[in-house]
Amino acid sequence: MADRRPIGVFDSGVGGLTVLAALLARLPDECFVYLGDTARLPYGAKTPATVERYSLQCAALLRRYDVKAIAIACNTAASVAVPAVTQAHAPLPVLGVLEPGAAAAVAASASGRIAVLATEATIAGGAYERAIRALDPRATVTGLACPLFVALAEEGLTSGPIVDAVVRHYLEGLDPLIDTVVLGCTHFPVLAPALRAALGRRAIVDSAATTAAALAGLLSRHGALAEGGEPPAPRVRFLATDGVARFARVGRAFFGDALTDDRVELVDFAG
Amino acid sequence: MADRRPIGVFDSGVGGLTVLAALLARLPDECFVYLGDTARLPYGAKTPATVERYSLQCAALLRRYDVKAIAIACNTAASVAVPAVTQAHAPLPVLGVLEPGAAAAVAASASGRIAVLATEATIAGGAYERAIRALDPRATVTGLACPLFVALAEEGLTSGPIVDAVVRHYLEGLDPLIDTVVLGCTHFPVLAPALRAALGRRAIVDSAATTAAALAGLLSRHGALAEGGEPPAPRVRFLATDGVARFARVGRAFFGDALTDDRVELVDFAG
Numbered sequence: 001m002a003d004r005r006p007i008g009v010f011d012s013g014v015g016g017l018t019v020l021a022a023l024l025a026r027l028p029d030e031c032f033v034y035l036g037d038t039a040r041l042p043y044g045a046k047t048p049a050t051v052e053r054y055s056l057q058c059a060a061l062l063r064r065y066d067v068k069a070i071a072i073a074c075n076t077a078a079s080v081a082v083p084a085v086t087q088a089h090a091p092l093p094v095l096g097v098l099e100p101g102a103a104a105a106v107a108a109s110a111s112g113r114i115a116v117l118a119t120e121a122t123i124a125g126g127a128y129e130r131a132i133r134a135l136d137p138r139a140t141v142t143g144l145a146c147p148l149f150v151a152l153a154e155e156g157l158t159s160g161p162i163v164d165a166v167v168r169h170y171l172e173g174l175d176p177l178i179d180t181v182v183l184g185c186t187h188f189p190v191l192a193p194a195l196r197a198a199l200g201r202r203a204i205v206d207s208a209a210t211t212a213a214a215l216a217g218l219l220s221r222h223g224a225l226a227e228g229g230e231p232p233a234p235r236v237r238f239l240a241t242d243g244v245a246r247f248a249r250v251g252r253a254f255f256g257d258a259l260t261d262d263r264v265e266l267v268d269f270a271g
Numbered sequence: 272m273a274d275r276r277p278i279g280v281f282d283s284g285v286g287g288l289t290v291l292a293a294l295l296a297r298l299p300d301e302c303f304v305y306l307g308d309t310a311r312l313p314y315g316a317k318t319p320a321t322v323e324r325y326s327l328q329c330a331a332l333l334r335r336y337d338v339k340a341i342a343i344a345c346n347t348a349a350s351v352a353v354p355a356v357t358q359a360h361a362p363l364p365v366l367g368v369l370e371p372g373a374a375a376a377v378a379a380s381a382s383g384r385i386a387v388l389a390t391e392a393t394i395a396g397g398a399y400e401r402a403i404r405a406l407d408p409r410a411t412v413t414g415l416a417c418p419l420f421v422a423l424a425e426e427g428l429t430s431g432p433i434v435d436a437v438v439r440h441y442l443e444g445l446d447p448l449i450d451t452v453v454l455g456c457t458h459f460p461v462l463a464p465a466l467r468a469a470l471g472r473r474a475i476v477d478s479a480a481t482t483a484a485a486l487a488g489l490l491s492r493h494g495a496l497a498e499g500g501e502p503p504a505p506r507v508r509f510l511a512t513d514g515v516a517r518f519a520r521v522g523r524a525f526f527g528d529a530l531t532d533d534r535v536e537l538v539d540f541a542g
Contacts, residue, residue, distance in 0.1 A: 039321050040311045045425070050310050050513045148433070151422035154316070162419070162440055165433045242321045 003224040006031045006237070007215070008062030008070045010055075013041040014247060015153070015186035016073030017254035019097060019208045023071065024235060026212035027219075029226040031235045033065045034073075035267070036251075039242035042150055043076040044119025044185065051121060055081030056088055057269045065237070068224050069093040071215055075101070075185050075207070076119050079127035093218045100214045101182055101207035102131035108203040109180035112139045117170070117195075118184030120145040128184050142178060146170045146188070153187040156253050163194045171198045180205060190253055238264045274495040277302045277508070278486070279333030279341045281326075284312040285518060286424065286457035287344030288525035290368060290479045294342065295506060297483035298490075300497040302506045304336045306538070307522075310513035313421055314347040315390025315456065322392060326352030327359055328540045336508070339495050340364040342486055346372070346456050346478070347390050350398035364489045371485045372453055372478035373402035379474040380451035383410045388441070388466075389455030391416040399455050413449060417441045417459070424458040427524050434465045442469045450474060461524055509535045 007027075009020055013036045020034050035058055037043075043051050055077045059070050069092060070085060072078040078096030086094040105114045116128040123143040132139050148166050157163055181199055183189055183206040192204055219225045240247040244264035251259045278298075280291055284307045291305050306329055308314075314322050326348045330341050340363060341356060343349040349367025357365040376385045387399040394414040403410050419437050428434055452470055454460055454477040463475055490496045511518040515535035522530045 039317065045514070045517065046310065047514045047517075147426055148422055148428075151419055155418055157419075162433065162436045165436045169433055243316070243318045246316065246318075 002227045002229060003068050004226050004229070005066050005068040006033045008033050008035070008059070008065065008067030009073050010035040010037065010058040010062060010070070010077070011074040011186060012036070012043040012077065013038050013154070014251040014254050015150075017251050017259070018186050018189045018206070019071065019073035019211055020236065021255060022208035022212040023215060026209070027216055029228055029231055031226075031231045033062055033067060033237045033239065035062055035239045036241070036247055038240045038247055042119070043074060044121050044147060044150055046121060048080040048121070048125060051077055052081045052084050055085055059085045059089060061239075061267060061269055063089065069095070069215065069219060069222070071211065072096040073186055073211070076121045079122045079125050093222050093224065095211065095215050095218055097186065097207035097211045098127055099131050100210035101184060101205070102128060102135060104205040104207065104210040105132055105180050105182040106135045106139065108205050109139070111177055111179045112136060113142075113175065113178045114139055114180045114182060115142045115144060115174060115178045116182045116184045117144050117146045117149070117188060119150065120147050122184055128182065142175065144170055146185075149191055150185065150187045153190050153253070154250060156250065158190050158253070159194055163191065167191075167194055167198045179203060182206070234263070239267045240264050241267060241269070273498045273500060274339050275497050275500070276337050276339040277304045279304050279306070279330070279336065279338030280344050281306040281308065281329040281333060281341070281348070282345040282457060283307070283314040283348065284309050284425070285522040285525050286421075288522050288530070289457050289460045289477070290342065290344035290482055291507065292526060293479035293483040294486060297480070298487055300499055300502055302497075302502045304333060304338055304508045304510065306333055306510045307512070307518055309511045309518055313390070314345060315392050315418060315421055317392060319351040319392070319396060322348055323352045323355050326356055330356045330360055330365075332510075332538060332540055334360065340366070340486065340490060340493070342482065343367040344457055344482070347392045350393045350396050364493050364495065366482065366486050366489055368457065368478035368482045369398055370402050371481035372455060372476070373399060373406060375476040375478065375481040376403055376451050376453045377406040377410065379476050380410070382448055382450045383407055384413075384446065384449045385410055385451045385453060386413045386415060386445060386449045387453045387455045388415050388417045388420070388459060390421065391418050393455055399453065413446065415441055417456075420462055421456065421458045424461050424524070425521060427521065429461050429524070430465055434462065438462075438465055438469045451476060453477070505534070510538045511535050512538060512540070
């Protein structure tokens with residue numbers, strides 16, 4: 001039986017749009033509600049307790065739109081809040097981007113030496129290291145907090161001398177035996193071309209494609225796929241907790257020109 | 272009659288500590304309660320409506336500590352929220368850092384050509400330009416949004432190749448007739464040495480000292496100075512809405528080693 005309800009996706013801001021793009025491509029029959037918590041972004045320097053509280057509020061807000069599943073498209077939130085959100089909304093399927101990102105890294109690495117680039121909070125919590133080592137106990141994981149990457153991506157600065165200097169700052173001296181680098185923050189894929197130059201022949205992976213595949217599997221197991229038929233147009237409803245014009249402007253770097261100002265709705269948690 | 276109640280000071284995070292340091296020096300008999308809204312920082316890319324709402328919550332939280340005045344030590348908040356906070360807490364004296372910063376700029380400039388470096392929100396609102404032209408109608412004000420400066424200051428990156436590249440990015444091509452540059456964000460004073468090299472002989476001013484003088488005058492007019500006697504030790508009570516250890520660590524770059532972890536109390540708006 002086809003389930004035509006939308007899938008809820010949330011992030012602290014626009015970074016999760018890189019995941020949304022992969023979901024749209026992988027799940028062509030599905031429609032989505034995307035929430036960016038722009039009133040409180042970024043999450044990456046906040047404590048686990050605060051990020052968990054914010055994530056629970058984002059999930060509760062998405063439930064107002066009758067979502068059939070929730071994808072946590074923010075690595076910082078996914079690294080601490082999946083258990084709490086799952087418990088609060090059981091039996092709704094809840095998926096974070098972290099385990100799919102870890103799976104992508106393990107699949108790409110021959111040496112088992114993997115670097116994770118992420119926010120301060122994600123690295124401090126060690127969740128990527130645990131997820132990677134759960135899949136490959138012999139893996140060696142190097143976590144690198146790269147908070148300025150978020151600021152660069154938010155400002156639309158994705159190439160040029162500043163980006164090159166910041167990339168050198170974080171990646172200089174990276175162990176040459178590391179053969180795979182995980183972009184463990186959904187903001188980072190827009191910096192991939194600049195990172196490519198610094199990372200040489202190493203594989204660069206992110207969570208987007210593997211999260212889409214994992215969500216397809218999860219929906220299938222829950223009998224919750226839309227399965228054919230015509231999805232509504234447009235397929236995404238965009239919500240932001242502050243600054244819809246800025247959300248659209250910055251978001252276009254992540255999602256493309258289809259993200260126009262008039263498509264973003266202002267929402268608040270109190271409603 | 273001496274009024275020994277504390278003065279409330281708030282900022283989105285640690286930037287306002289540059290103002291607090293000036294207040295401590297200028298008002299040696301006074302004690303303070305400093306609040307950093309670290310759970311929702313930064314304010315600089317958020318909308319006026321959201322910044323006003325957050326500012327009202329910060330002011331209400333400070334009132335729980337029986338403050339006798341409120342200093343808004345965040346330029347973004349001061350640029351939009353002084354009227355609302357003043358009205359909500361009348362007749363309590365409320366002071367923002369913006370007019371004192373504008374006064375410092377007008378006093379320093381011979382040419383009347385002034386640049387303001389600030390957050391995206393402060394520049395977009397035009398409050399500095401209005402405040403400067405209210406004091407000197409012939410002044411020409413150039414506003415430059417420098418959002419990456421906040422990220423650099425928050426990461427403790429105050430010199431080196433990244434800072435130099437970011438400074439060049441924002442300040443290259445600055446009109447040579449501009450003789451005065453206002454640091455219109457309380458995060459920016461820690462970058463002053465790097466800015467000095469780029470700005471040549473131009474005057475660099477910030478709000479800290481003039482805000483302290485203005486607050487002394489305001490308290491005097493309200494008959495609310497502590498006036499002699501021994502202030503309590505320590506003279507500052509530090510509050511943060513998230514991440515007290517991070518607040519102390521980053522805050523030391525702004526305030527010095529006296530800001531130890533155990534001096535910062537976690538608070539929330541609901542309490």
